[in-house]
Amino acid sequence: MVFEETELRLGLGLGLPGNEAELGLRKRGFSETQTETTTVDLMLNLSPKESAAADGPDPRDNTNTSPKEKTLLLPDPAKPPAKAQVVGWPPVRSFRKNMFAAQKSSEEESEKSSPNASFVKVSMDGAPYLRKVDLKMYKSYPELSDALGKMFSSFTIGNCESQGFKDFMNESKLMDLLNSSDYVPTYEDRDGDWMLVGDVPWEMFVESCKRLRIMKGKEAIGLAPRAVEKCKNRS
Amino acid sequence: MRENHPSTNSEDDHRSSLLDLARAEITESSNSKSRTCGGFPGPGSGSGPSEPQAPFPDQVLENVLENVLHFLSSRRDRNAASLVCRSWYRAEALTRSELFIGNCYALSPTRVTARFTRVNSVTVKGKPRFADFDLMPPNWGAHFAPWASALAQAYPWLEKLHLKRMIVTDADLALVADSFSGFRELILVCCDGFGTPGLAAVAGKCRLLRVLELVESVVEAEDDEEVDWISCFPESQTNMESLVFDCVECPINFQALESLVARSPRLKKLRLNGFVSMAQLYRLLHRAPQLTHLGTGSFSATEAGAVVDQEPDYAAAFEACKSLVCLSGFREIWADYLPAIYPVCANLTSLNLSYAHVNADQLKSVIRHCHKLQIFWVLDSIRDEGLQAVAATCKDLRELRVFPVDAREGTDGPVSEVGFEAISQGCRKLESILFFCQRMTNAAVVAMSKNCPDLVVFRLCIIGRYRPDPVTQEPMDEGFGAIVMNCKKLTRLAVSGLLTDRAFEYIGRYGKLVRTLSVAFAGDTDTGLKYVLEGCPNLQKLEIRDSPFGDGALRSGLHHYYNMRFLWMSTCKLTRQACQEVAQALPNMVLEVINVNSEENAGDVEILYMYRSLDGPRDDAPRIVTILH
Numbered sequence: 001m002v003f004e005e006t007e008l009r010l011g012l013g014l015g016l017p018g019n020e021a022e023l024g025l026r027k028r029g030f031s032e033t034q035t036e037t038t039t040v041d042l043m044l045n046l047s048p049k050e051s052a053a054a055d056g057p058d059p060r061d062n063t064n065t066s067p068k069e070k071t072l073l074l075p076d077p078a079k080p081p082a083k084a085q086v087v088g089w090p091p092v093r094s095f096r097k098n099m100f101a102a103q104k105s106s107e108e109e110s111e112k113s114s115p116n117a118s119f120v121k122v123s124m125d126g127a128p129y130l131r132k133v134d135l136k137m138y139k140s141y142p143e144l145s146d147a148l149g150k151m152f153s154s155f156t157i158g159n160c161e162s163q164g165f166k167d168f169m170n171e172s173k174l175m176d177l178l179n180s181s182d183y184v185p186t187y188e189d190r191d192g193d194w195m196l197v198g199d200v201p202w203e204m205f206v207e208s209c210k211r212l213r214i215m216k217g218k219e220a221i222g223l224a225p226r227a228v229e230k231c232k233n234r235s
Numbered sequence: 236m237r238e239n240h241p242s243t244n245s246e247d248d249h250r251s252s253l254l255d256l257a258r259a260e261i262t263e264s265s266n267s268k269s270r271t272c273g274g275f276p277g278p279g280s281g282s283g284p285s286e287p288q289a290p291f292p293d294q295v296l297e298n299v300l301e302n303v304l305h306f307l308s309s310r311r312d313r314n315a316a317s318l319v320c321r322s323w324y325r326a327e328a329l330t331r332s333e334l335f336i337g338n339c340y341a342l343s344p345t346r347v348t349a350r351f352t353r354v355n356s357v358t359v360k361g362k363p364r365f366a367d368f369d370l371m372p373p374n375w376g377a378h379f380a381p382w383a384s385a386l387a388q389a390y391p392w393l394e395k396l397h398l399k400r401m402i403v404t405d406a407d408l409a410l411v412a413d414s415f416s417g418f419r420e421l422i423l424v425c426c427d428g429f430g431t432p433g434l435a436a437v438a439g440k441c442r443l444l445r446v447l448e449l450v451e452s453v454v455e456a457e458d459d460e461e462v463d464w465i466s467c468f469p470e471s472q473t474n475m476e477s478l479v480f481d482c483v484e485c486p487i488n489f490q491a492l493e494s495l496v497a498r499s500p501r502l503k504k505l506r507l508n509g510f511v512s513m514a515q516l517y518r519l520l521h522r523a524p525q526l527t528h529l530g531t532g533s534f535s536a537t538e539a540g541a542v543v544d545q546e547p548d549y550a551a552a553f554e555a556c557k558s559l560v561c562l563s564g565f566r567e568i569w570a571d572y573l574p575a576i577y578p579v580c581a582n583l584t585s586l587n588l589s590y591a592h593v594n595a596d597q598l599k600s601v602i603r604h605c606h607k608l609q610i611f612w613v614l615d616s617i618r619d620e621g622l623q624a625v626a627a628t629c630k631d632l633r634e635l636r637v638f639p640v641d642a643r644e645g646t647d648g649p650v651s652e653v654g655f656e657a658i659s660q661g662c663r664k665l666e667s668i669l670f671f672c673q674r675m676t677n678a679a680v681v682a683m684s685k686n687c688p689d690l691v692v693f694r695l696c697i698i699g700r701y702r703p704d705p706v707t708q709e710p711m712d713e714g715f716g717a718i719v720m721n722c723k724k725l726t727r728l729a730v731s732g733l734l735t736d737r738a739f740e741y742i743g744r745y746g747k748l749v750r751t752l753s754v755a756f757a758g759d760t761d762t763g764l765k766y767v768l769e770g771c772p773n774l775q776k777l778e779i780r781d782s783p784f785g786d787g788a789l790r791s792g793l794h795h796y797y798n799m800r801f802l803w804m805s806t807c808k809l810t811r812q813a814c815q816e817v818a819q820a821l822p823n824m825v826l827e828v829i830n831v832n833s834e835e836n837a838g839d840v841e842i843l844y845m846y847r848s849l850d851g852p853r854d855d856a857p858r859i860v861t862i863l864h
Contacts, residue, residue: 086700086781087368087369087370088365088368088369088370088780089368089700089755089756090639090642090671090696090698091365091367091368091696091753091755092368092638092639092642092671093367093368094369095482096589096638096639096642097642
């Protein structure tokens, strides 16, 4: 099986398409040094060259500072907080630098009230490991279903891929699906109930979804009565 | 995790083994006429005073020597033996079976294979350590390929290969797999350039393989090239004793892995990557309860169970592993699973939690059982409180490494002098420490120098550059001074914080056994470096970055550079002119000047990487590297 989005596995799924490549691992071979050390807040006025691409240390950087200047460097209030990164400092290897990003994303996942991202774990029966998605990245069920389809592309998600989830509002179609052996997306909501994806309006889904699980249709049958019940209550 | 026992760290040579090889080469070429030295007369030559005239006394001696030398394993002893005379040199060359090359560019592969003809184990190291932190251009060198082909030709019976910081390609691994029918051990540490196809070749063709260890190496999935290497192992029972692949960032075929473990009865070390879930780990533990070293993989769940169905009894699975002494992994830890390891904690001598975000309470629940712990790696998420818990329980601790979760420079961090001092109070047998923090006081460092006199490795990294002691506002000179003064066995030192030349004066005066010194953003003038170069006779590896040491300091080490493994100086105050002078003064040294940002012929030197070489400069340097001679 080929799973492409391995970056997510490392907790780097910050939801911004560009970042995944930047924060990615060093490729083998002779590619350029990754930019993970110099991505943020490069406004230190120690030297403008420090903020250049991560090619190497700037020779004009610290070598001309006198000993006296050094003690003034950090407490100087005129400088922004020293959040900028110097290449190769501190001496932690790149996979350890990614620890911070990994922790951040797992923190974000547990803070559902975060306005910027809403991470949920996605598991699929039979797949060897979990993914994480940021629900706020998508605006509708078809978008989400597309993304899930790509994520677990080795497995078929059946009807969901082409039609999205709106068919669950149709009771008979629902029953058909559940009787097949195709995969069915389900989610756990805030009440701890497991529901079929697609039975509430999108925004409500994003707010209430804590976790996604793509299970086999047959196993999801147990959820059907609840889903149907909630359908009925709403119509 | 590498199990470097600090006092026998193979990285640090006590003597310059290459120097001895060089001397021996010179001895050999100049003594071309006499076969022996010493007092034994050859047949037909004038008789010595009172020696009996045996038919071939030289031959007898050589036979005896060869037999005796077979028992000599230490390479330093062997180097000494090889210098006695030509006869001993040859006998030693015939009987050396383990080869250690500390710098792949210090000599050519053909020189090695010409001299040593019966080698079955080879260790080669490539890039200097600062390459790990992206300070070296990625295409700088250290290619294994020329070594691979030389070794393949010369030692078809080769059994063991250990490479560190080399570029190893899939083709290289395929060559290894094809060339050595008796191959048994492959250990790749901090290597890159290869992927699953290379692993598949080794797994598939090396039928006698016992050890396959990938440690902190970059192995990624590259689109179409991903291969199910685990399935390539022989289908019958294997001889596997150690399988370490925790750094492999590719999904693994779990069924194949489980089957492999099941048919490897001698397996003792198994370190899984983050693509193995808790439930899968459970199954593997049942297959291999004889494990002594375990890397747990992700240590998290993959299936979000709708019902909390019967989760397997993970603790029981761990408990069944009665021989477990070393635990690592926890790559995506779900802290709820931590209690599973409680049953094995009492026996653990080594625990690596450095990928696990555990807080103080979670740590305490584990560490209070770990009375026998000697090696402990952890993240600073455990805070000073967690360190205090370690200090309270782990009285036998020898090695501690505390890594930062947030590696950015800040003012306050979760660990500080408080936890550091607690460790020094509680863990009196400490031999090796690596400690990242945002703040540290001289008092705490002085305390450790007194409480832990057995320290061999002291690496303190205050993340904020040029940070003084936050309490006294003084430089950190006194703290590091106390370390070199009081820790008489110290061989490896890394300094940080605000440091003046005085700190280096201390190092030069007291650090007589120091072999590896790492300096960054420190010192005031050339005098600082001079103290060190003039005062530390055992210095082997010196790596300096962003410090105001210039040409005068460089010249002060001329007497010593040939004895060293290497000198690294980046973003210092060196001029190309001075480097040129050194290159001319020391013809056996190779000086690589690497200017990444500026012009090729710029007067300033961004990076100087200097090392000795028997065979002159290398021919595979990229354009960005200028070799002075």
